[in-house]
Amino acid sequence: xxxxxCFYLMKVAEHGSLSNAAVVLGVTQSALSRAIRxxxxxxxxxxxxxxxxxxxLTEDGKVVLEAAQSVTATxxxxxxxxxxxxxxxxxxxxxxxxxxxxxxxxxxLMARLRQDFPGTQMQxxxxxxxxxxxxxxxxxxxxAVTNNSTAIKRFNPEPVVTHHLHLAAARGGPKLxxxxxxxxxxxxxxxxxxxxHSTRREIDHIAAEQGVRLNVAVEADSLTxxxxxxxxxxxxxxxxxxxxxTRTMQSAVVVExxxxxxxxxxxxxxxxxxxxxxxxxxxxRTEIRSVYKRFADLPHDEMAS
Numbered sequence: 001x002x003x004x005x006c007f008y009l010m011k012v013a014e015h016g017s018l019s020n021a022a023v024v025l026g027v028t029q030s031a032l033s034r035a036i037r038x039x040x041x042x043x044x045x046x047x048x049x050x051x052x053x054x055x056x057l058t059e060d061g062k063v064v065l066e067a068a069q070s071v072t073a074t075x076x077x078x079x080x081x082x083x084x085x086x087x088x089x090x091x092x093x094x095x096x097x098x099x100x101x102x103x104x105x106x107x108x109l110m111a112r113l114r115q116d117f118p119g120t121q122m123q124x125x126x127x128x129x130x131x132x133x134x135x136x137x138x139x140x141x142x143x144a145v146t147n148n149s150t151a152i153k154r155f156n157p158e159p160v161v162t163h164h165l166h167l168a169a170a171r172g173g174p175k176l177x178x179x180x181x182x183x184x185x186x187x188x189x190x191x192x193x194x195x196x197h198s199t200r201r202e203i204d205h206i207a208a209e210q211g212v213r214l215n216v217a218v219e220a221d222s223l224t225x226x227x228x229x230x231x232x233x234x235x236x237x238x239x240x241x242x243x244x245x246t247r248t249m250q251s252a253v254v255v256e257x258x259x260x261x262x263x264x265x266x267x268x269x270x271x272x273x274x275x276x277x278x279x280x281x282x283x284x285r286t287e288i289r290s291v292y293k294r295f296a297d298l299p300h301d302e303m304a305s
Contacts, residue, residue, distance in 0.1 A: 001039055003075055006068035008035050009047065013065050014137075014154065017054040039064075092121040093280050096132040096144035099223035100243040101263065105145065105291060112287040117280055128221060129198050136268050143281050145288060148262040149198045157264035158285075161292040165199075165259040166241045166251035170233035176252040182210055185254070189217035191226050191235035203238060203259060210257070263292065 011021040012032070022029040040047050047061035057065060093113075097105060106124060113122050127135065132144040133151045148157060167180045167188065185207075192214075193200040207214050217235050220226050223243060230237040231248035238259065244251045265285055 001042060001068070003072065005035060005039050006071050008032060009039065009065060009068045010072065012036060012048065012055060013057055013061075016056065091119070092123065093142045093277060093284075094123045094125065094140065095284070096125050096127060096135055096141040096146070098128065098132070098146055099126050100240050101145045102126050103223070104242055105288060108287055108291050109284055112283055113280070116283045120280055128193075128196075130196070132266070136266060139268060141268065142277050143284060144266040146264060146266060147198055148264045151198070152264065152266050155266045155268070157266045160263045160265055160289055162260055162262045163240050163242070164253050164255075165203075165238045165261065166244060166253050168227075168230045168237040168239050168244050168249050168251045170231055171246070171248050171250050173233055173250075176250055178252055179255045180252045181256040182206060182254055182259075183212055183256070185238075186213055186215050188236040189215050191218040191220055191229045191237050192216060193221050193226075194219045197221055199238075199261065202261070206257060206259060 008021070012018060015021040018033055018036070019029050022032045036047065043060075043064065045060040045064075046058050047064055048055040049058055095109065102124065109124075110122065113120055125135070125141070129146045129149055129151060132141065132146045133155075135141045136144055136152075136155060145160075146152065148159065167176065167185070169176055169188075192203065195201065195204065203214070206212075218229060220229070223239070226237045226239060227243070227245065227249070229235045230239075231245070238254065239251075240261065241251055241253070265288065267281065
């Protein structure tokens, strides 16, 4: 087995399908199938069960997968060490951000890049967690900053900060108290994300547990649209407090229970896509944690250790 074989194995196990994994990897299905068969022949064990629905790992295959993940992680660390020794910086980096994090991080990341790596270009793409996961899978991102969810567990996400959602209202409207209990939310016509969004699913889950029927007036997956409707006094939003524009909005933290979201740093399973990227990612990691630390100093937010 070599590093490419390890990566092939990880992708097939992740997608449960040779055809889907081949598309993501950019190889033919026959070539991928041949690579898997060669691995099985070399190790003398079946790695996958095959049926009409796809493939699943055998018990031996699960052991092999763990070893492949360990080898890949070790090689990524080794590459990072060597890059640091050589002082090589990447020519470009692509960062995926949620709209709320883009508003907060775009300028600090660009400033950090110009300071530490003036020869590196940065591309920033925005998307919800589901889109960022898809782009990580497809190898289109070098780093993503997104909410923690089951969809990113396999990437070994690095928690940065846990924050609590606030009820946001127009600044010129009736003054909100410092806290709003979840059971009081039905009193407010809400603009929140659609049910395809992980934050909305978390809110609905809490509502069901509490026996609360929310007053959803508008669904919008765009933070810009939510903020505009809130600022215009047409609805109330449930958003992170760092996304509240205090020039046009006021907010109250939701409690009993609170709506917690954890921001994580996520990198592709295959590690850095190009030479020198590990250095840039480490620099960005430091900057991102520094930016969020300012908000962790406020009530109800906690920095991850």
